[in-house]
Structures are given as C-alpha cells and as structure tokens.
C-alpha cells in the first residue's frame with residue numbers, strides 16, 4: 001500500500017458481517033485474512049490510476065506472507081481490465 005497510507009485491521013468477521021475502510025491515498029492496497037492466509041485468502045484493491053504510477057507490473061505482495069498468499073494476488077492489469085478478479 002502507499003507509504004503515506006494508514007494500515008487497517010477489521011478484526012475477525014463472521015459470515016454476513018462487514019467492514020469498511022476509506023482510502024485517502026491513491027495506490028494498490030493488499031490485504032489478507034489472518035486465519036486463512038495459508039489458504040491464499042487475500043485481496044487487492046486499486047485506488048487511482050495505475051498507468052500513471054507504474055503499478056501495472058505489480059505482482060506478488062511483499063512481506064512475510066506464506067507463498068500461497070503471495071501467489072494469490074491478482075495482477076493490477078487484470079483488476080483494471082476486469083474490475084473484479086476471482087480465483088477459480
């Protein structure tokens with residue numbers, strides 16, 4: 001996520017519960033589910049114009065996530081083309 005952005009934590013959510021966050025900075029925001037990160041339960045949100053910031057080549061997330069989680073992040077290009085990218 002952008003350096004100036006604040007991180008967030010929804011705490012545990014039960015089915016049908018929801019959480020919302022407002023991004024003040026343009027950028028690519030990666031998130032993951034703490035109990036299911038090993039199963040690749042992750043998400044990526046793009047806010048702003050990736051072409052203008054060279055984000056389109058962004059692939060796996062950085063950090064110490066399990067390999068399965070890192071592999072699960074969709075390409076920014078695919079998100080911009082399809083809007084929503086779901087895993088098969």
Ligand SMILES: [Cu+2]
Nearest residue numbers: 033035036041
């Ligand atoms: Cu989960």
